[in-house]
Amino acid sequence: MSTRSAREVLPTVSKRLGLPGIILLAALLCDLVIVGTAAFDSTGPRGEDLLLLPGIAALSACAVWAQRRPFPAGVTGAGVLLLSSGLIVASGTISYTAVFEDITFAETVAGVQLVYFAVLTLSPLAATTVTTVLVLATVTATVVRSQMWYYGDTLGATTFAGGVVLVLTVSAAIFQRGPHKRRKKDSTLTVLMKRQWPLVSVLAAILFLETFYAAGAHGFGAFILLCSVGTAVVAIVASRTPAWAVVYYSAFVVMAGAVRFLTGAGYAYANLYGMPLSQIVSGMVVVVLVVRHETPKRATWLIALQSSAVAVVTVTNTAFLTFADVRTLFVTALLVLGICVAVGMFFRARDSERAQVVAAAVSDAQTTERMALARELHDVVAHHVTGIVVQAQAARMLAERNPAVVVDALAQIERAGTDAMTAMRRLVRSMRGDAPSGASEFSEQATTDLAADLRRLVETGNHGVPTRLDLAVPEDLPAEVARSALRIVQESLTNVGKHAKGATRADVSVRAVGAELHIRVADNGDGGAGRRHRAERPSEDSGYGLVGMRERVDLLRGRLRAGPSPDGGWLVEVAIPLASPGQHTPSLGEAGRKDAE
Numbered sequence: 001m002s003t004r005s006a007r008e009v010l011p012t013v014s015k016r017l018g019l020p021g022i023i024l025l026a027a028l029l030c031d032l033v034i035v036g037t038a039a040f041d042s043t044g045p046r047g048e049d050l051l052l053l054p055g056i057a058a059l060s061a062c063a064v065w066a067q068r069r070p071f072p073a074g075v076t077g078a079g080v081l082l083l084s085s086g087l088i089v090a091s092g093t094i095s096y097t098a099v100f101e102d103i104t105f106a107e108t109v110a111g112v113q114l115v116y117f118a119v120l121t122l123s124p125l126a127a128t129t130v131t132t133v134l135v136l137a138t139v140t141a142t143v144v145r146s147q148m149w150y151y152g153d154t155l156g157a158t159t160f161a162g163g164v165v166l167v168l169t170v171s172a173a174i175f176q177r178g179p180h181k182r183r184k185k186d187s188t189l190t191v192l193m194k195r196q197w198p199l200v201s202v203l204a205a206i207l208f209l210e211t212f213y214a215a216g217a218h219g220f221g222a223f224i225l226l227c228s229v230g231t232a233v234v235a236i237v238a239s240r241t242p243a244w245a246v247v248y249y250s251a252f253v254v255m256a257g258a259v260r261f262l263t264g265a266g267y268a269y270a271n272l273y274g275m276p277l278s279q280i281v282s283g284m285v286v287v288v289l290v291v292r293h294e295t296p297k298r299a300t301w302l303i304a305l306q307s308s309a310v311a312v313v314t315v316t317n318t319a320f321l322t323f324a325d326v327r328t329l330f331v332t333a334l335l336v337l338g339i340c341v342a343v344g345m346f347f348r349a350r351d352s353e354r355a356q357v358v359a360a361a362v363s364d365a366q367t368t369e370r371m372a373l374a375r376e377l378h379d380v381v382a383h384h385v386t387g388i389v390v391q392a393q394a395a396r397m398l399a400e401r402n403p404a405v406v407v408d409a410l411a412q413i414e415r416a417g418t419d420a421m422t423a424m425r426r427l428v429r430s431m432r433g434d435a436p437s438g439a440s441e442f443s444e445q446a447t448t449d450l451a452a453d454l455r456r457l458v459e460t461g462n463h464g465v466p467t468r469l470d471l472a473v474p475e476d477l478p479a480e481v482a483r484s485a486l487r488i489v490q491e492s493l494t495n496v497g498k499h500a501k502g503a504t505r506a507d508v509s510v511r512a513v514g515a516e517l518h519i520r521v522a523d524n525g526d527g528g529a530g531r532r533h534r535a536e537r538p539s540e541d542s543g544y545g546l547v548g549m550r551e552r553v554d555l556l557r558g559r560l561r562a563g564p565s566p567d568g569g570w571l572v573e574v575a576i577p578l579a580s581p582g583q584h585t586p587s588l589g590e591a592g593r594k595d596a597e
Contacts, residue, residue: 020113023201024063027109031056034096034104051093055084056106063110066117074114074130078137081107085141095145102145103138108208111138112169119173135166161211164222192236199285203232206278227256228278235282238289246302249286250309253279257313273329274317275310283310284340291344292351299344307337365547372487372552388413450482454510457490464497465523470509473517481576484556485510485519488549492521492572495546500525500570512578516558519574522565549574 031052039049058080066073088095095102103111111134118130139162193200210228230252238245257274283306290299290306314329395409451471458467473482489508496506503525511518546562549572553560558576565571 020067020116021064022197023204024060024106024109024113026201026205027106028056028060031104031106038096048091048093051087051091052084052095052104055080055087056104058084059107059110063113066114070114070117070121071126071130074118074134077110077114078133081111081134081137081141085144089144101142103142108165112165115166115169116173119170120177131166131170135162138162160222164211164225192239196236196239200236203235203278203281206281207232210276210278223259224256224276227252227259228276228282231279231282235285235289238286239293242286242290242293243298243302245286246290246306249283250306253283253309253313257317261316274314284336287337287340288344288347291341292347303337303341307333362547365551368548388417450477450485450510453482453486454489454508457486457493458508465493465500465503465506467493467506467508470507470511472511474512477512477517478578481517481556481578484552484576485517485574487552488519488572488574489521491546491549496521496523496525496570503569515578516575517578519572519576521572522567523569524567525569 035049035052035056039047059077062073062077062080066077087093096104114134115131118134119127122130207225207228210225231249234245234249234252253275256276256279260274286306287303290302294302310333314333318325318329392409392413395413450473454469454471458469489510493506493508496503500506500523503523506521506523509518509520549562550560553574553576556576558574560572560574562570562572
């Protein structure tokens, strides 16, 4: 129960916060840990570092406010940064460094978000004004807090790092700017980033810190940083194209290693055995995904290629290697590789098990829906056969007294036999079941009057959403079509009650249009994205109602479409033929021959 609750809580929290909120929250927690630890250590006055918190909290609040009102939030954020810098200098508090000199993690993230939302939503003039004010405030705060007029050796690195962050932020906002971007379907990279936001957050944080070290390596450091960004992107898309991910990752690593080896930029770059931490983490992710998604033979060759590239770069960029160092490095790399392979095999086994469970559940849902349809058709055919028997008995009893009755009886017998054979032909490889899954007390008590059954279904209101009903069905509707229509409407309304979050209205339309019965069930809820995911990838705890509906419609040679409605909410549309394709009315002799075949 607790595991399931965690599955439900985490997506809800992440959806409410969004990726910007999650990153800001992570930066805030990091600042709280650092400031709280420094406030009560043995260095300096006790509790003095807590004076950093008001400015951090106020600037973070401005970043949250910027999602709705970016202009006043940006200007207020610049003022907060200047006031907090004045408080820090007046009290003698020592701030600490993230990317910008003496600017904390949360302040840096908040400033980036203020610029991003300003460029994303404001006019070019207003966005330029807000960005300029924030840049000037950040430069002033950095100079005042770190006293750069005395210590100017960090000015170049801070300026470079700030310029890179500013260019990336403005470029990302311009790329996402405009209503045409919001109307288009998300790109593959965007979808992957949303699904893998924990991995994106970790890689972004590492790259964020790496920016500062890239500044110390001057121009060549920017190239190495771009290669690191490339490996991070490769790690994110590796779940879609693991083989190409290995190729691109190896190319980025070799290019970055060659630059470090030829220019000596690696000495100013924080790295582990010749490689930045971001490239190492990205490589571990790529190995896990290759083992998870590729065949064992193919994964072996791909990992060998990646390992060779990493080994060459590591050996050429690690100076003064002794035999003991090489042995330690080899054992460490082998241990990390083994852990990644083991994690990938675990995910592969879990995927295989889940696929088997889902396939078995889908098969069960299809089978039980066939059973339900077979049960309904059995009742229909039994009704027609009973009528045939009664008519034949009546004709035999009255033949001597009134021979004309026999002619009418034979016509009715022929009509009943034709209807029975038509219904039987709609049964495609179905079996009769004693208690079909998906059948409810309501569907078991259904009558031959579809309109009355639908009105009774809506009036019961078991799904809990007010429903408007629009009916235009003929009285001579085939029984199997009527029962299927009732079952589809019932399942659709059940899904409305379960999954349509915030729905206040449902609309049901059942109409005969030409030679088809059209069914339309729509709601105005906001659960479209989650319901699409459950429809495309059902799980053991999400139900298989849509699978059963699709199976039933396919058996009746119909069409079904289910998905988010253009007007919002969820929409189910079904079209069922009132007669089989190409059907003609056979005689009893022809029906008997076909049945024998």
